[in-house]
Amino acid sequence: MNKENTQVVIVGAGPSGSTVSALLHAQNIKVTVIEKALFPRFSIGESLLPACMEVVEQAGMLEAVNQFGFQYKDGAAFRRRGIYTQFDFTDKFSPGPGTTFQVQRGQFDKVLADSAADQGVEIRYQHELTALEFIGERSLLTVKDEVGVSYQIEADYVLDASGFGRVLPKMLDLEQPSCLPPRKAIFTHIVDNIDSQDTSYDRNKILISVHPENQDVWYWLIPFSNGVCSFGVVGKPEFFAGYPEDKIEALKQLANEEAGLAQLLKDAQYPNPAGELGGYSANVKQLATAHYALLGNAGEFLDPVFSSGVTIAMKSAQFAAQCVVKQLNGQKVDWEEEYAKPLMVGVNTFRTYVEGWYSGLLQEVIFYQKPNPRIKQMISSILAGYAWDQANPYVKNSNQRLETLAELIREAKDA
Secondary structure (H helix, E strand, O other), X not given: OOEEEEEEEEEOOOHHHHHHHHHHHOOOOOEEEEEOOOOOOOOOOOEOOOOHHHHHHHOOOHHHHHHHOOEEEOEEEEEEOOEEEEEEOOOOOOOOOOOEEEOOHHHHHHHHHHHHHHOOOEEEEOOEEEEEEEEOOEEEEEEEOOOOOEEEEEEEEEEXXXXXXXXXXXHOOXXXXXXXXXXXXXXXXXXXXXXXXXXXXXXXEEEEEEOXXXXXXXXXXXXXXXXXXXXXXXXXXXXXXXXXXOHHHHHHHHHHHOHHHHHHOOOOEOOOOOEEEEOOOEEEOOOEOOOEEEOHHHOOEOOHHHOOXXXXXXXXXXXXXXXXXXXXXXXXXXXXXXXXXXXXXXXXXXXXXXXXXHHOHHHHHHOOOOOOHHHHHHHHHHHOOOOOOOOOHHHHOHHHHHHHHHHHHHHHHHO
């Protein structure tokens, strides 16, 4: 079996893999990316957050992303029982970009991967990791290529950017249950045919709608620049038992149950098959060691409600790249203190907001019609992805602050 040598092997060429490969390549580190699929390929998670644009720029990919023609995004809109509210991400507490894009992920991920390749990164499509062992300070990976021939790569470090594939967690028995209850999403891409004169709808924002009878069931509507929308519904698995087995019919029925969506999508066409994603919340025993680190969804995925997935993926790439460079330069890296803990600051902030959404605490805050402008800017920052900004009190003490704010809102309503 042929054996090669490199410094870093990256498993997966999605947003975290492409980004970290470009960041490491810029530091003259030899990188090999192995990707099981052939791009473009479908992936869910189409609404980006402004915070990820900082990493896109750092990785030298901003021009490629800006030039592609993705749908501009400047905020998020929410609707519940006829009450509509929105957050403008340019009006936020934290410094940094206030706009981003809504993207069809097959296209977006290919733009990032192509940009990394243009910078000199080697990406091997249709190559699959089949075995991994650690030999002293190095790692030996067995890889199967596109025609089924196996070869080996010896590397100084391994980064798992395999997303929902979660290659290393499965291979190394790292998986453990999420603290979040299991939920399921059904979704499709529709030709929305939304009236361009309809002032109740802003294509520059993702629309999150709450089911009128079930506050823990919600809909996403993510517009793209080509007249297509990603449309999905999230709920506990048992919720969907009362709907048609045909997921397209279930989506149509659910859309008609929410008055705002029923009006917006009255002329929508459903030409594509529906997808389903269940049991997606995940956790692991450890995020990194001196041999490997887990990036993005390969390590932990919370919930799609605040579109945090790509941002967490890119922030993990940013943190991991710094640590890998340091370790390969012969310096000691404490992966728990220098990678896992800094990354979990933002993950735990998002977790507070995901849990608060389903408990109703965050919905109290979002749908309050007389918000304090300064506090709304702080909440807007987190919704825009700036969940690592510890100058923001709603990051630093996220649980306590959110609970207190919701209680104050309840008291104001009762007064």
